[in-house]
Amino acid sequence: xxxxxxxxxxxxxxxxxxxxxxxxxxxxxxxxxxxxxxxxxxxxxxxxxxxxxxxxxxxxxxxxxxxxxxxxxxxxxxxxxxxxxxxxxxxxxxxxxxxxxxxxxxxxxxxxxxxxxxxxxxxxxxxxxxxxxxxxxxxxxxxxxxxxxxxxxxxxxxxxxxxxxxxxxxxxxxxxxxxxxxxxxxxxxxxxxxxxx
Numbered sequence: 001x002x003x004x005x006x007x008x009x010x011x012x013x014x015x016x017x018x019x020x021x022x023x024x025x026x027x028x029x030x031x032x033x034x035x036x037x038x039x040x041x042x043x044x045x046x047x048x049x050x051x052x053x054x055x056x057x058x059x060x061x062x063x064x065x066x067x068x069x070x071x072x073x074x075x076x077x078x079x080x081x082x083x084x085x086x087x088x089x090x091x092x093x094x095x096x097x098x099x100x101x102x103x104x105x106x107x108x109x110x111x112x113x114x115x116x117x118x119x120x121x122x123x124x125x126x127x128x129x130x131x132x133x134x135x136x137x138x139x140x141x142x143x144x145x146x147x148x149x150x151x152x153x154x155x156x157x158x159x160x161x162x163x164x165x166x167x168x169x170x171x172x173x174x175x176x177x178x179x180x181x182x183x184x185x186x187x188x189x190x191x192x193x194x195x196x197x
Contacts, residue, residue, distance in 0.1 A: 049073045052080040052102045054111035056137065056191025062178060063143065063187065069102045069111050077104050080197045082165025084117050089163075097133065098159070100168045100195040111193060112136045113152070113168075121153045126177065135172055137189060143178070148186055150174030156194075169194040 052071040058064060071078040082100040087093045098117045103110030114134045116122055124133045124147045135152065137145040151174050158167040173190040 050196035052078075052195045052197065054102050054137075054191060054193040056111075056172075056189050058137075058145070058176075058187055058189050060178065060185070060187030062185060067137075067139065069104075069109060071102050078102055078109075079104075080195055082168055082195050082197055084159050084163040084165060086163070098157075098165050098168065100165055100193075102193070102195065103138075106138075108138070108140065110136070110138045112138075113172075113193065115152055115154065117157070117159065119154045119157050121151060124150045124152055124174075135176075137176065145176040145178050145187060145189060148175040148177050150176065150189075164197070165195065167194075167196055 049072060053068060055066075055068045057066045069078055070076075071080045080100075080102055082098065084096065084098050085093060086096045096117050097114055099112065099114050101110055101112040103112070106112075112135070114132075115124070116133065122133070124135055126132070126134075126146065126148050135147040135150055139145075150172055152170060152172045154168060154170040156167055156169040157165070159165050169192075171190075171192050174188070175186050176189050178185045178187050
């Protein structure tokens, strides 16, 4: 009997050892994942940078042309931002809103969208209020366009628990005031955007 038990015990050791190795590997893999906002994305680990852009065409009495703002890397001149602002955190807001942008700065070459934090279509109409939704396109200090009556369709939207907008994609089209409220200076702008961060 003693030798039988030893045979079974010696056969069980490799299986036991292999099982422990597999469990250890599974445990180490599970512990290495980090779901926090600060965790590196697959793109960052691979050396790629998630591109953000706003591509649009302007047509009107003063300006006509195709334009693109692109944030391609940490070293280029454009930056990307996206944030959710809630009525709870800011009592001055009439409703929750996201603000996303691709910009050189807020005074030079920027695309800024202030919209409802949900996918789907919505009209943005200028009413002159401080908390209105808006789309602004700034080409230079002399070329500032802001929504008069614009249709926005957000097709993809991702917001983290810390209110960071990590992905927002969509299209927009409509009439934009250029630098003023003069009807003869209204331009049509049509474009697409995708914010990734």
